[in-house]
Amino acid sequence: MRLLLVEDDPMIGESVLDALRAEGYAVDWVRDGQSADAAWSGEHYDLVLLDLGLPGRDGLQVLKAARERRDRTPVLIVTARDAVDERIRGLDAGADDYLLKPYDLSELQARIRALLRRAAGRAEPALEHRGLRLHPATREATLHGRPLVLSQREWAVLEALMRRPGVILSRAQLEEKLYGWNEEISSNAVEVYVHSLRKKLGADFIRNIRGMGYVLSREDTQAP
Numbered sequence: 001m002r003l004l005l006v007e008d009d010p011m012i013g014e015s016v017l018d019a020l021r022a023e024g025y026a027v028d029w030v031r032d033g034q035s036a037d038a039a040w041s042g043e044h045y046d047l048v049l050l051d052l053g054l055p056g057r058d059g060l061q062v063l064k065a066a067r068e069r070r071d072r073t074p075v076l077i078v079t080a081r082d083a084v085d086e087r088i089r090g091l092d093a094g095a096d097d098y099l100l101k102p103y104d105l106s107e108l109q110a111r112i113r114a115l116l117r118r119a120a121g122r123a124e125p126a127l128e129h130r131g132l133r134l135h136p137a138t139r140e141a142t143l144h145g146r147p148l149v150l151s152q153r154e155w156a157v158l159e160a161l162m163r164r165p166g167v168i169l170s171r172a173q174l175e176e177k178l179y180g181w182n183e184e185i186s187s188n189a190v191e192v193y194v195h196s197l198r199k200k201l202g203a204d205f206i207r208n209i210r211g212m213g214y215v216l217s218r219e220d221t222q223a224p
């Protein structure tokens with residue numbers, strides 16, 4: 001799950017970033033409206049945490065622009081503005097929920113989970129391949145009907161491959177799924193997670209195409 005955090009206050013931003021990363025979300029943090037526009041229009045996010053009072057371009061304008069380009073990413077407005085009309089304007093502009101500062105981090109996390117569940121109710125179908133089913137919204141995985149436990153980063157690598165069946169993804173493309181911006185990337189991270197996924201899914205589930213990257217093995221190569 002990848003979240004966009006739009007927040008200009010460094011202290012709030014740091015604490016929210018830490019709390020969300022501890023929950024296993026990949027988080028990109030931007031601090032002004034223009035950067036929010038650029039990030040949001042260039043990348044798929046599962047949820048946007050949006051501050052309204054931003055330098056440059058106001059959070060409401062950022063939200064309106066996203067909805068005008070028919071982007072339906074769930075949006076949680078997080079702002080110090082407590083006037084009722086601000087709240088109404090945010091919701092009218094297409095926000096899904098509203099949280100006023102100061103707030104409790106555990107409440108923020110609960111609201112995020114609720115919005116992600118609601119978005120899941122808009123029914124993103126499960127991803128399926130060779131007996132493996134991934135439910136992206138609830139992060140549940142089953143292998144031949146049995147629950148499969150995956151770490152957040154194993155999940156990120158696997159989901160990326162499951163979304164592009166038959167497509168070879170480069171190590172750089174997979175690394176991008178593993179981390180938010182500015183996070184350290186160990187040089188063999190992708191290999192490490194592919195290795196642990198193969199232990200859980202079978203050695204031939206993910207193929208390494210030398211010099212190019214990784215791809216899911218085709219159905220018809222499945223061993224009996």
Ligand code: CA
Pocket residue numbers: 007008009051052053054
């Ligand atoms: Ca602000």
